[in-house]
Amino acid sequence: MASSTNERKTRDEYKKQKALEEARKNGTAPLQTDEEGKEINPHIPQYIANAPWYLKSQVPSLKHQRDFIPKIDYTKDWYARGIRISNNSNSNNSNSNNSNNGGNHKFRKGACTNCGSMTHNAKNCCERPRKTGAKFTNENIQADEIICELALDYDGKRDRWNGYDPSTHLQLIEEYQQIECEQRKLQAAETDRKFANLNGGGGGANGQNEDNVDGFKENDTSTMHSRVDTKTRTTIRNLRIREDTAKYLYNLDLKSAYYDPKTRSMRANPNPNANPDEQTYVGDNSARNTGDVGKFYDLQSFAWEAYDKGQDLHTLAVPSQAELLHREYSLKKQNLKAKTKDQIIAKYGGSEYIANQDDSKLIFAQTDQYKEYTRDGKEVYKNEKTIIRSKYEEDIYLNNHTAVWGSYWENGKWGFACCRQIVKNSFCTGAAGIAAKQNVLQQALQNQSNLINQNQNQNQNQNQN
Numbered sequence: 001m002a003s004s005t006n007e008r009k010t011r012d013e014y015k016k017q018k019a020l021e022e023a024r025k026n027g028t029a030p031l032q033t034d035e036e037g038k039e040i041n042p043h044i045p046q047y048i049a050n051a052p053w054y055l056k057s058q059v060p061s062l063k064h065q066r067d068f069i070p071k072i073d074y075t076k077d078w079y080a081r082g083i084r085i086s087n088n089s090n091s092n093n094s095n096s097n098n099s100n101n102g103g104n105h106k107f108r109k110g111a112c113t114n115c116g117s118m119t120h121n122a123k124n125c126c127e128r129p130r131k132t133g134a135k136f137t138n139e140n141i142q143a144d145e146i147i148c149e150l151a152l153d154y155d156g157k158r159d160r161w162n163g164y165d166p167s168t169h170l171q172l173i174e175e176y177q178q179i180e181c182e183q184r185k186l187q188a189a190e191t192d193r194k195f196a197n198l199n200g201g202g203g204g205a206n207g208q209n210e211d212n213v214d215g216f217k218e219n220d221t222s223t224m225h226s227r228v229d230t231k232t233r234t235t236i237r238n239l240r241i242r243e244d245t246a247k248y249l250y251n252l253d254l255k256s257a258y259y260d261p262k263t264r265s266m267r268a269n270p271n272p273n274a275n276p277d278e279q280t281y282v283g284d285n286s287a288r289n290t291g292d293v294g295k296f297y298d299l300q301s302f303a304w305e306a307y308d309k310g311q312d313l314h315t316l317a318v319p320s321q322a323e324l325l326h327r328e329y330s331l332k333k334q335n336l337k338a339k340t341k342d343q344i345i346a347k348y349g350g351s352e353y354i355a356n357q358d359d360s361k362l363i364f365a366q367t368d369q370y371k372e373y374t375r376d377g378k379e380v381y382k383n384e385k386t387i388i389r390s391k392y393e394e395d396i397y398l399n400n401h402t403a404v405w406g407s408y409w410e411n412g413k414w415g416f417a418c419c420r421q422i423v424k425n426s427f428c429t430g431a432a433g434i435a436a437k438q439n440v441l442q443q444a445l446q447n448q449s450n451l452i453n454q455n456q457n458q459n460q461n462q463n464q465n
Helices: 011-026 168-198 205-218 284-289 293-308 319-348 351-358 430-464
Strands: 408-410 413-415
Touching: 284 293, 293 319
Parallel strands: none
Antiparallel strands: 408 413
């Protein structure tokens, strides 16, 4: 913006002004001062130093860059809650009905028609609505409230603890202490009554006192112990009883079933080759195959196969029909299988061998699970977990190197750890290259030290001459 002080100047006047500004910047000329006598920095740009035209500034000044809004002294007070203005001048003339209000005994014009206070009207009155207002009775005239005009800042308006009196918290503590004391007295009296009924009014004093102490500890509801009602008991998922064996202790082999410590779950069976009758834990996934889960899977498979063969059947749309058809299908299949078995036995015989098939001694005598062992007797795991690889190429050895690029670091550069070379396309030189590199470094250090000593000797000779 153009300043009101900048009038049109001639070429010579403009050159003189520029020369004066340069002299002020170089410190050879006195600085320019404003109307208050403060020096103006000559390095301030012109668009900041010049005042807008509407301010009509006739002298150089930076007053237009300062804050025009005056600072408000915000108060830290709060509203006077429950305090009313008392009028002691009229307290001697007040009757008995007005002895505890503000001293006003006569209704004033413009006051609340309900209670007689001047600080609000009848619509905003918080007193109980009277059958006949104070305007007509002139009785029990309430004192005026203190109206506070607070100038609060942004934080003061939003401070939820503004105006809080910490001393009021002691009243709450005393109230809870009294409640706790009464609870203890009631519990002690209830305990004494119970044991008096059990002992018929007598009994040993020592045993009764011990029982009272134990009963008091168990029935103490004032303290936060593990006293939980069975009807409202809540359980936490996957918490085990401390007497039970932890899941990760069933098989200590590192290649057994995976245990997730965060969810405390082991989905696979930790001992898949053990006797099922002797296993106490077979994995969390076993719960998915218990109960009616298998029947539901069979029903779902039957519905899918029936739908593929052209029959309109769905387990969710018509569950009763699907269940009935699956039951009929299973019965027919079982009868057909038994009929086929009887025909084969009648034709070829061998019923005596089938009768001895249910011998319990031969159930776990052999298994078709294949295993391999090494010469020292260790089991060979075929289904080991594969190492997760990244999408980038790994373990690639370039130019006869035995280490990957980036396995060595020297002076901010990557290299090969096998030969300590920092050139990526170089060929591997092995241990000989490392030794040669060390010899070169030692020779370079020795040459540098010799050159320093030679320069020092030359300087000493020149000083002597």
